[in-house]
Amino acid sequence: MSILVLNGPNLNLLGTREPQIYGAETLADVEARLAQEAQALGLALQCFQSNHEGALIDRIHAARLDGTRAFIVNPGGLTHTSVALRDAFAGVALPVVEVHISNVHRREEFRHHSFISGIAEGVIAGLGTEGYSAALRFLARRLAQASTASR
Numbered sequence: 001m002s003i004l005v006l007n008g009p010n011l012n013l014l015g016t017r018e019p020q021i022y023g024a025e026t027l028a029d030v031e032a033r034l035a036q037e038a039q040a041l042g043l044a045l046q047c048f049q050s051n052h053e054g055a056l057i058d059r060i061h062a063a064r065l066d067g068t069r070a071f072i073v074n075p076g077g078l079t080h081t082s083v084a085l086r087d088a089f090a091g092v093a094l095p096v097v098e099v100h101i102s103n104v105h106r107r108e109e110f111r112h113h114s115f116i117s118g119i120a121e122g123v124i125a126g127l128g129t130e131g132y133s134a135a136l137r138f139l140a141r142r143l144a145q146a147s148t149a150s151r
């Protein structure tokens with residue numbers, strides 16, 4: 001069972017980008033930690049970051065064919081703008097957990113609306129990079145329950 005972790009625009013700059021908001025860990029640090037946690041949970045993990053909306057959409061479509069069972073996504077600024085990203089998730093119809101490092105609801109008003117939340121199983125915001133780990137633990141349990149139920 002494989003989980004695909006998607007990060008959108010500017011998340012490649014984690015660690016140096018506005019560290020007072022997003023912290024000091026790099027995306028490579030976060031992905032390495034998640035890979036260890038996934039292994040301990042008995043899950044395979046794939047990670048993909050892009051600054052390009054179309055590349056993210058292509059990766060979501062490709063997930064239909066590569067064994068992906070669920071997504072963890074931090075869409076970055078595309079959260080607040082992208083109907084196309086939402087439609088890609090809806091089209092693939094696998095569970096999605098939306099993660100934001102910062103508490104978007106405590107920030108500028110334009111960050112309060114997400115096009116993704118309406119098709120997500122759940123939304124985690126403001127837990128820092130721990131939010132990705134919380135999403136992984138949630139999905140591990142959810143996928144295990146689903147596979148027991150289908151037996």
Ligand SMILES: O=C1C[C@@](O)(C(=O)O)C[C@@H](O)[C@@H]1O
Pocket residue numbers: 009010011074075076077078079099100101102103104111
């Ligand atoms: O790029 C980001 C990062 C973010 O998704 C977060 O992780 O807190 C919040 C977004 O509003 C912002 O555009």
